[in-house]
Amino acid sequence: MNFKLNLVLNAHLPYVRSPGKQILFEETWLFEAIDDTYLPLLRVFQRLENRKIPFKLTISLSPTLVTMLADKTLQARYRDYLERKIELGRKEIERTRGTREEDLARLYLDLFSKNREDFNDLYNGNILKGFQYFQKAGHLDIITSLAAYPFAPLYQAYPKNLLGQLKVAIENHYQYFGQEPSGLWLAENGYYPGLDGIIAKTRIKYIFLAAHGVLLGESRPQHGVLAPIRTPAGLIGFARHLGSSNDVWDKDYGYPADPVYRDFYRDIGYDLPMDYVGPYLYSGNNPSMTGYKYFRVTGKTNIKEYYDPQAALIKVKEHAGNFLYNRKLTVENLQKHGHHFEPIFTIPLDAELLGHWWFEGVSWLEELFIQASTIAQLEFIRPSDLDLDAKYQTLGPIYSSWGTGGFSEVWLDGSNDWVYRHSYRALDRFFELLRRFPDETGRRERALNQAAREIILAQASDWPMMIKTGATADYAKSRFRSHVLNFTNIYESLSGNKLDTEWLTNLEKQNGIFPHLDYRIFI
Amino acid sequence: MTVTRLNELDDKSLEALCQKEEIDILPGMSRSDLIAALIEVYEEEEKEKQKLHSLIIQIERSKFGFADDAWTQPSEMPKDRELQESYEDTYCGLLLRDPDWAFCFWEIKSITWQNYAKHGGFKGFFLQLMENQTPEINGPMNTTYRIMLDSRLGSRYIQLPKQGYYYQVEILVVLATERTVLTQSSIIYSPPVQDRINELSRVNDPAYLAILEASNFFETEPMKRLEQNQQDIEKSNPYRLSEWSEE
Numbered sequence: 031m032n033f034k035l036n037l038v039l040n041a042h043l044p045y046v047r048s049p050g051k052q053i054l055f056e057e058t059w060l061f062e063a064i065d066d067t068y069l070p071l072l073r074v075f076q077r078l079e080n081r082k083i084p085f086k087l088t089i090s091l092s093p094t095l096v097t098m099l100a101d102k103t104l105q106a107r108y109r110d111y112l113e114r115k116i117e118l119g120r121k122e123i124e125r126t127r128g129t130r131e132e133d134l135a136r137l138y139l140d141l142f143s144k145n146r147e148d149f150n151d152l153y154n155g156n157i158l159k160g161f162q163y164f165q166k167a168g169h170l171d172i173i174t175s176l177a178a179y180p181f182a183p184l185y186q187a188y189p190k191n192l193l194g195q196l197k198v199a200i201e202n203h204y205q206y207f208g209q210e211p212s213g214l215w216l217a218e219n220g221y222y223p224g225l226d227g228i229i230a231k232t233r234i235k236y237i238f239l240a241a242h243g244v245l246l247g248e249s250r251p252q253h254g255v256l257a258p259i260r261t262p263a264g265l266i267g268f269a270r271h272l273g274s275s276n277d278v279w280d281k282d283y284g285y286p287a288d289p290v291y292r293d294f295y296r297d298i299g300y301d302l303p304m305d306y307v308g309p310y311l312y313s314g315n316n317p318s319m320t321g322y323k324y325f326r327v328t329g330k331t332n333i334k335e336y337y338d339p340q341a342a343l344i345k346v347k348e349h350a351g352n353f354l355y356n357r358k359l360t361v362e363n364l365q366k367h368g369h370h371f372e373p374i375f376t377i378p379l380d381a382e383l384l385g386h387w388w389f390e391g392v393s394w395l396e397e398l399f400i401q402a403s404t405i406a407q408l409e410f411i412r413p414s415d416l417d418l419d420a421k422y423q424t425l426g427p428i429y430s431s432w433g434t435g436g437f438s439e440v441w442l443d444g445s446n447d448w449v450y451r452h453s454y455r456a457l458d459r460f461f462e463l464l465r466r467f468p469d470e471t472g473r474r475e476r477a478l479n480q481a482a483r484e485i486i487l488a489q490a491s492d493w494p495m496m497i498k499t500g501a502t503a504d505y506a507k508s509r510f511r512s513h514v515l516n517f518t519n520i521y522e523s524l525s526g527n528k529l530d531t532e533w534l535t536n537l538e539k540q541n542g543i544f545p546h547l548d549y550r551i552f553i
Numbered sequence: 554m555t556v557t558r559l560n561e562l563d564d565k566s567l568e569a570l571c572q573k574e575e576i577d578i579l580p581g582m583s584r585s586d587l588i589a590a591l592i593e594v595y596e597e598e599e600k601e602k603q604k605l606h607s608l609i610i611q612i613e614r615s616k617f618g619f620a621d622d623a624w625t626q627p628s629e630m631p632k633d634r635e636l637q638e639s640y641e642d643t644y645c646g647l648l649l650r651d652p653d654w655a656f657c658f659w660e661i662k663s664i665t666w667q668n669y670a671k672h673g674g675f676k677g678f679f680l681q682l683m684e685n686q687t688p689e690i691n692g693p694m695n696t697t698y699r700i701m702l703d704s705r706l707g708s709r710y711i712q713l714p715k716q717g718y719y720y721q722v723e724i725l726v727v728l729a730t731e732r733t734v735l736t737q738s739s740i741i742y743s744p745p746v747q748d749r750i751n752e753l754s755r756v757n758d759p760a761y762l763a764i765l766e767a768s769n770f771f772e773t774e775p776m777k778r779l780e781q782n783q784q785d786i787e788k789s790n791p792y793r794l795s796e797w798s799e800e
Binding site for chain 2: 250366447448518
């Protein structure tokens with residue numbers, strides 16, 4: 031019995047660009063992801079192509095991420111950031127000379143030097159070209175998500191807002207990739223009945239869903255999560271296969287928890303004195319990550335042992351083999367029970383899991399394709415390889431997400447529920463402005479376009495998630511507050527006809543995402 | 554905070570702790586009620602912390618660094634301004650948190666609040682939860698319960714009586730025997746998760762059971778929720794609501 035693996039990597043970061051001259055701490059989130067995930071992933075694709083190993087997968091690049099990756103200022107800052115990281119690496123080799131840490135310092139120095147070479151020479155600063163190349167070569171489906179990554183189920187009261195965010199995302203995607211996306215990644219797999227009808231107003235053909243969204247759907251899914259479904263509005267839905275995800279994601283038993291893999295938390299940014307690492311950090315007087323990490327997971331202990339890259343690579347091969355074996359077992363079990371359809375395992379993963387969190391994750395992915403190439407009955411696919419117009423079981427998925435609890439608990443609880451009063455009021459006021467000013471020009475048009483940017487940025491699901499998890503919660507609160515206040519200022523200025531042009535110009539520089547955005551897209 | 558420590562505190566300290574934890578102190582609550590409510594909240598917080606140890610959340614956190622004081626205040630943010638506590642408008646919103654709970658917020662314009670409150674037959678402002686089996690916006694919706702509002706501006710979690718129903722919240726004022734709806738929320742739908750789980754749990758066809766097993770149905774989040782003790786779920790609700798009786 032043949033089977034297919036439908037691997038989906040979701041890459042997203044909130045919009046963190048600043049118009050100032052200095053590198054900001056929050057911008058290092060983007061630079062770390064480029065260093066640890068995006069460039070290493072592109073190298074994996076290149077090696078596979080060179081070796082003629084077949085590989086196919088889908089990658090969702092969120093509009094905020096795409097905009098930042100294409101931004102010349104951020105590209106220049108990443109170059110500076112990388113130079114300093116390389117300088118730190120050279121210092122580390124001197125400091126650790128003759129010790130076990132020296133080889134590990136060299137490993138990172140080589141990685142960052144290779145990143146510099148690829149970033150400057152191969153991509154000329156724009157790594158989107160790399161992804162575009164592999165899309166054109168038939169290896170990747172590049173898809174998008176709603177403009178600033180809102181959690182759609184909590185904004186179902188504003189369908190025009192969701193449609194507007196989708197149109198902004200599609201235009202943005204077209205601008206950078208020269209074609210419209212065929213698929214949509216819903217932030218956190220967040221879905222509610224009716225959302226498909228909004229998406230179906232565009233040329234998006236497929237979406238990804240939480241497993242229980244389909245399993246507990248309006249009718250019983252004939253093949254569970256192992257076949258696409260057609261939603262009532264006609265989209266194709268691929269439900270997440272939990273068994274595949276758990277092999278990687280499970281906190282206790284997932285592959286990244288293996289003791290031989292590199293530990294994410296132990297970093298010289300925390301271990302060494304500030305007068306040594308401080309000049310290479312962007313966190314003021316606070317310790318933070320440098321990327322130089324010398325220890326392995328070891329176990330649930332604070333006493334960590336040195337990382338051994340060779341031992342980790344052996345484990346990578348073992349885990350890639352185990353992943354494929356587990357899928358094969360599932361297929362054999364289905365066969366034993368008389369099933370003869372061709373299962374499709376949909377495996378969505380956060381892209382930043384690979385390389386950033388799980389250092390060896392990109393090697394695991396490479397090894398997965400290498401080992402799969404020797405298995406005749408297995409094929410990796412992109413959704414666009416399927417006949418999306420074919421007949422699939424029609425099924426209405428339920429309100430669902432892949433977050434803890436399976437619904438909206440992460441984005442709506444005692445810590446973050448206060449945001450919705452303000453974002454809802456801002457949306458009410460935004461649509462009031464659209465009714466009052468449906469077709470403006472000049473300064474007023476600029477103000478309305480900026481109002482749309484602020485409204486979009488206020489709805490990013492990153493803010494309630496960061497508030498809930500406590501990861502830079504104060505930053506998230508401040509960002510949310512600033513977008514709502516900026517919007518409110520524009521609303522009041524337009525209402526009172528007292529727009530401050532200088533303030534507006536500065537705001538356009540500060541939050542200049544989607545520079546071609548036309549507010550009428552929301553009408 | 555243990556029961557022993559809480560028992561050592563005087564009533565004022567207990568009330569202060571309840572306010573800090575945003576526990577509604579209802580008339581007639583005894584000292585032991587307050588301690589029980591606090592313990593429930595602390596247990597819930599502990600469970601929340603444990604939930605956040607999941608890898609998926611750790612990875613999300615890892616994207617955003619850890620230096621909490623290192624970020625920069627957005628420079629163009631209007632200075633000396635906080636988010637408006639009141640928008641001086643009348644509105645309400647209803648958001649589905651999970652199949653059993655929704656979050657509701659509301660505001661009644663202060664002039665409206667004052668004018669009605671002065672009225673001779675004034676009985677109060679109420680938050681009313683409406684339900685329907687069909688999504689028709691203009692169709693008849695049944696009242697489930699009403700809660701008297703003691704503040705013109707607020708928010709709370711409300712328990713949805715049944716899954717598989719459409720819900721809407723109305724804010725209304727009652728004057729003598731006359732009710733006036735001041736504002737309505739949009740309509741949300743609570744998915745019939747329990748019924749669907751029951752249906753799938755009764756499957757005894759080995760071929761379809763193999764499909765469910767291959768789909769890891771028994772490991773999905775709603776199935777994990779079911780493992781929680783029902784009593785535990787009820788205990789964890791700090792906003793238990795009392796039914797409102799008709800005058």
